[in-house]
Amino acid sequence: MFPLGIEPYLVGGIIIGIGVALIYLVTGLHATQSSFFTTTLSWFSKRKNFQKDKNLKERGWRLTLATGLVIGALIHTLTLSPTGFWTTSVQLWRLILGGLLVGFGTRLSSGCTSGHGISGLASLSKTSLYAVIVFMGVAIVTASIVQMLGVSP
Amino acid sequence: MNKRNIIVLIGGILFGFGLSYSGMTKQEIVLSFLQLEDLGLIFVLGGAALVGAFAINVLAKYQKKPVLGGEFNPRRRILSWKTIIGAVIFGIGWGLSGQCPGSAVASLGTGNLPVLLGIAAMFVGAYLKGLLDS
Numbered sequence: 001m002f003p004l005g006i007e008p009y010l011v012g013g014i015i016i017g018i019g020v021a022l023i024y025l026v027t028g029l030h031a032t033q034s035s036f037f038t039t040t041l042s043w044f045s046k047r048k049n050f051q052k053d054k055n056l057k058e059r060g061w062r063l064t065l066a067t068g069l070v071i072g073a074l075i076h077t078l079t080l081s082p083t084g085f086w087t088t089s090v091q092l093w094r095l096i097l098g099g100l101l102v103g104f105g106t107r108l109s110s111g112c113t114s115g116h117g118i119s120g121l122a123s124l125s126k127t128s129l130y131a132v133i134v135f136m137g138v139a140i141v142t143a144s145i146v147q148m149l150g151v152s153p
Numbered sequence: 154m155n156k157r158n159i160i161v162l163i164g165g166i167l168f169g170f171g172l173s174y175s176g177m178t179k180q181e182i183v184l185s186f187l188q189l190e191d192l193g194l195i196f197v198l199g200g201a202a203l204v205g206a207f208a209i210n211v212l213a214k215y216q217k218k219p220v221l222g223g224e225f226n227p228r229r230r231i232l233s234w235k236t237i238i239g240a241v242i243f244g245i246g247w248g249l250s251g252q253c254p255g256s257a258v259a260s261l262g263t264g265n266l267p268v269l270l271g272i273a274a275m276f277v278g279a280y281l282k283g284l285l286d287s
Binding site: 001002003004005006008009010011012013014015016017018019020021022023024025026027028029030031032033034036037038040041045047048049050060061064065066067068069070071072073074075076077080081085086087088089090092094095096097098099100101102103104105106107108109110111112113114115116117118119120121122123124125126127128130131132134135136137138139140141142143144146147153 | 154157158160161162163164165166167168169170171172173174175176177178179180181182184187188189190191192193194195196197198199200201202203204205206207208209210212213216218219220221223224225226227228229230231232235236237238239240241242243244245246247248249250251252253254255256257258259260261262263264265266267268270271272273274275276277278279280281282283284286287
């Protein structure tokens with residue numbers, strides 16, 4: 001069940017939680033990710049749906065948060081990472097088609113693994129609990145079917 | 154940069170460090186969870202949610218207001234068919250690719266450039282969702 005042990009997972013999760021807690025306690029903001037796509041699109045699309053006040057107000061800090069994610073992963077890669085720089089072998093069509101569904105689905109659901117999964121569950125939101133159960137269940141079924149069809153990686 | 158964004162940046166750096174430390178920036182590791190071969194992802198999500206729950210439900214109650222002012226609002230969303238249909242579509246995408254929004258963005262910091270295509274596709278997906286609203 002845990003071929004790589006539990007330590008990297010638990011410690012990594014706690015570090016993520018500390019980042020989320022720091023941002024919440026100091027600023028009151030929820031450090032969630034999928035809204036980043038919508039707010040960033042407000043720089044490129046003049047459509048009313050993207051030009052909402054909420055998007056314009058949030059787009060700056062959400063871009064800052066995304067920049068932080070990249071810097072944090074880079075720092076880990078340059079310091080403690082056992083593998084260093086790394087590139088996935090997962091086939092490109094999976095990354096692209098999967099990405100399309102992730103972008104559409106997380107915005108329709110108003111949350112992703114961080115929005116529903118971390119901040120939503122941490123806020124004791126029932127809506128988020130249902131969302132997590134559904135997306136995790138569907139993802140397990142999907143990944144298992146893809147594997148059974150012999151697609152690897 | 155204002156104080157708020159400095160804290161968001163520092164918190165984001167911790168978030169990205171944790172994602173890389175836990176292997177979530179590697180799509181293969183996420184897929185090994187979704188294929189039920191390595192259940193470690195539960196500890197990442199659980200560990201992060203528990204620390205977050207302590208901050209939101211305990212520390213914030215003592216503190217009363219965010220350090221930089223404003224109000225604390227726990228993250229609550231109204232349940233609708235959109236929540237569930239969206240979660241189904243997201244689940245198919247996650248299971249197909251091993252990418253979710255935060256882990257894909259952080260993955261760029263590990264030098265994982267193919268994921269740029271996945272992120273570009275996420276923007277297209279979010280754009281199509283925006284069109285649907287009009």
